Amino acid sequence: MHSDNPEDSGPGSGPDPSRPVAPLEQALHAARALVLADLEAGDVARPDIVSLVEESVAHRRWWVEQWPEGVAYVSGLVAQDVQDALLERYGRWPVCPVCAEGDPHALDVEPELGPDPHWVCGKAGVVVAAVGTLRAAAGPGEPGGTGGS
Ligand SMILES: [Zn+2]
DSSP, rough: OOOOOOOOSOOOOOSSOOOOOOOOHHHHHHHHHHEEEEHHTTTTHHHHHHHHHHHHHHHHHHHHHOOOGGGGGGHHHHHHHHHHHHHTTOOOOOOOSSSOSSOOBBOOOTTTSSSEEEETTTTTTTTETTTTTTHHHOOTTTTSSOOOO
């Protein structure tokens, strides 16, 4: 009767099985997917721009390791990082789809530091879409690219 060992629970004797996949990795993965979806909605998901997302995600991984409480905020922060990086290299992003007339302007992320981030138009004061759902907000009416040269 020596096989009745409570420790003998199979080969998975490494990490605690009651512990789910690291929330940090889940949050970073989600943030990356959401921002990429919005980049694709704006037709700007080019390789050099996707690499900006990767840079931001890498930076935010470090950031959340310093401040685990901020794990819920990474989607909004990555969106803002990419927005800032695009402003230098590409221009305003994402352009507000609500204000069709007047000066084109970019949407803002709100809350800047909080969970459940949304794109808002500061000019009209409306919430345009949750981060990651810009494609739905822009609607099918936008042709995406005018072929003129
Ligand atoms: Zn607007």
